[in-house]
Amino acid sequence: MSRTIIVSNRLPTKAHRTDNGLEFTPSEGGLATGLGSIYRADGNVWIGWPGLVVEDPDEQQHVIGQLHEDSMSPVFLTDAEIRDFYEGFSNETLWPTFHYFSQYAVFDQHQWEVYVAVNEKFCEAVLREAGPDDTIWVHDYQLLLLPQMLRKARPDSSIGFFLHIPFPSQEIIRAMPWREQLLEGMLGADLIGFHTYGYMRHFLSAVSQLLGYPSQNGMVEAGQRSVLVDAFPMGIDYEKYAELAASEPALKSEQTYREALGDVRVILSIDRLDYTKGIAQRLLAYELMLQQYPEWREQVTLFMLVVPSRDQVEQYKELKEEIDELVGRITSTYRTLSWNPVQYFYRSFPIEDLAGLYRLAEVALVTPMRDGMNLVAKEFIACKGDQPGVLILSERAGAARELSDAIIINPSDMHQVAEAMHEALIMPEQEQRHRMANMQALVKQYNVHHWVQLFMDRLAYSKIKQQTLATT
Numbered sequence: 001m002s003r004t005i006i007v008s009n010r011l012p013t014k015a016h017r018t019d020n021g022l023e024f025t026p027s028e029g030g031l032a033t034g035l036g037s038i039y040r041a042d043g044n045v046w047i048g049w050p051g052l053v054v055e056d057p058d059e060q061q062h063v064i065g066q067l068h069e070d071s072m073s074p075v076f077l078t079d080a081e082i083r084d085f086y087e088g089f090s091n092e093t094l095w096p097t098f099h100y101f102s103q104y105a106v107f108d109q110h111q112w113e114v115y116v117a118v119n120e121k122f123c124e125a126v127l128r129e130a131g132p133d134d135t136i137w138v139h140d141y142q143l144l145l146l147p148q149m150l151r152k153a154r155p156d157s158s159i160g161f162f163l164h165i166p167f168p169s170q171e172i173i174r175a176m177p178w179r180e181q182l183l184e185g186m187l188g189a190d191l192i193g194f195h196t197y198g199y200m201r202h203f204l205s206a207v208s209q210l211l212g213y214p215s216q217n218g219m220v221e222a223g224q225r226s227v228l229v230d231a232f233p234m235g236i237d238y239e240k241y242a243e244l245a246a247s248e249p250a251l252k253s254e255q256t257y258r259e260a261l262g263d264v265r266v267i268l269s270i271d272r273l274d275y276t277k278g279i280a281q282r283l284l285a286y287e288l289m290l291q292q293y294p295e296w297r298e299q300v301t302l303f304m305l306v307v308p309s310r311d312q313v314e315q316y317k318e319l320k321e322e323i324d325e326l327v328g329r330i331t332s333t334y335r336t337l338s339w340n341p342v343q344y345f346y347r348s349f350p351i352e353d354l355a356g357l358y359r360l361a362e363v364a365l366v367t368p369m370r371d372g373m374n375l376v377a378k379e380f381i382a383c384k385g386d387q388p389g390v391l392i393l394s395e396r397a398g399a400a401r402e403l404s405d406a407i408i409i410n411p412s413d414m415h416q417v418a419e420a421m422h423e424a425l426i427m428p429e430q431e432q433r434h435r436m437a438n439m440q441a442l443v444k445q446y447n448v449h450h451w452v453q454l455f456m457d458r459l460a461y462s463k464i465k466q467q468t469l470a471t472t
């Protein structure tokens with residue numbers, strides 16, 4: 001039987017060391033959440049890093065055993081690999097470059113070499129697991145070289161690649177050393193998927209300008225092989241979120257927050273700590289809103305949840321300090337004895353609490369500077385059920401290509417974001433319901449199951465197409 005082998009840097013489950021030994025909890029981030037509900041089907045396996053350095057062979061066996069029961073197979077990374085591959089090349093070179101933060105990008109030859117070596121390590125792990133008929137689906141920027149490595153070992157395998165972050169203009173890619181190797185690495189796949197047509201266009205132009213490979217209708221002629229490139233906007237598990245939001249624990253959590261916050265209107269912001277998410281800019285826009293519309297003071301609270309992430313990387317440490325300072329300034333300037341303008345939490349919350357918060361919030365503020373897709377926007381919509389609510393969404397999130405019933409803003413324009421908050425707070429309920437229903441219909445139909453199906457069908461099609469081309 002042919003299975004699907006999913007490969008990503010991070011597994012959807014992470015191991016922690018506690019006083020009682022190792023514990024396993026769900027991972028943060030869109031990818032883990034998005035694919036979380038599908039990989040267990042049909043004997044499929046998910047290969048990736050369990051989020052912790054485990055060197056002791058007995059402990060490794062324990063982790064392997066635990067994860068195996070839940071259809072996962074771990075790749076163990078050493079401290080040095082985490083520093084140079086994960087924090088280094090992945091998150092200090094590729095992440096800033098692909099999100100148009102080139103000023104943060106580090107170009108370090110040693111980190112590049114470790115990136116190549118870790119991609120090879122993943123390749124060996126996949127080859128141990130995958131049979132000749134299995135379909136291999138590689139995910140995201142940490143593993144850009146893996147499709148080509150797999151292709152060399154398995155010329156006939158069906159290999160898909162999906163990039164979960166933006167693909168920037170070829171002008172940006174051009175600035176990177178190793179640009180040709182990275183593009184060739186991706187082209188080892190039969191099908192390369194992006195969230196939007198914009199990212200896909202950038203990729204096709206990079207491949208044409210930097211490698212001289214022509215393309216027609218998304219089919220790239222890469223030497224002896226043809227590679228299909230297409231856009232697949234990722235969805236969420238709509239039913240799971242809708243059911244969760246209607247469940248007893250979520251309703252209870254909503255009520256607890258409501259009682260604690262009192263009679264204020266809630267604007268919600270949820271992100272991993274990341275400079276791409278525009279968290280500091282969002283705080284400045286909120287501060288401006290309180291200045292320009294003093295009538296909202298004591299009436300509104302910004303409930304801001306920041307999930308710790310990549311805290312060993314310098315830019316993330318600095319951002320954390322900047323956010324702490326801004327929240328301190330806004331709070332000390334505007335708070336009263338009975339009202340807090342910002343409720344700021346730096347930690348992760350259980351999913352039931354998130355669902356409770358999505359229900360509680362009248363407005364969701366999703367204003368990234370750049371974001372491949374942004375699933376928080378879609379989760380808010382799914383959790384709203386028959387409640388009204390307004391989504392304020394950055395035009396630079398992939399999700400903005402689909403969710404045109406949100407209030408779409410330019411996240412760098414503080415005045416526009418402040419206005420959008422005011423507009424959201426005074427929007428008539430009927431209009432809110434109308435826009436929300438449109439967005440719900442879309443998020444419900446184009447859910448994560450649809451996304452997987454579409455990608456898999458296209459992958460099968462690209463294989464057939466290649467075989468036809470080879471025989472003609």
Ligand code: G6P
Pocket residue numbers: 010028029030031032140141164165309310
């Ligand atoms: C984004 C990336 C994922 C990554 C996630 C969490 O969603 O596209 O590949 O797993 O962030 O980041 P982390 O560095 O904690 O894995």
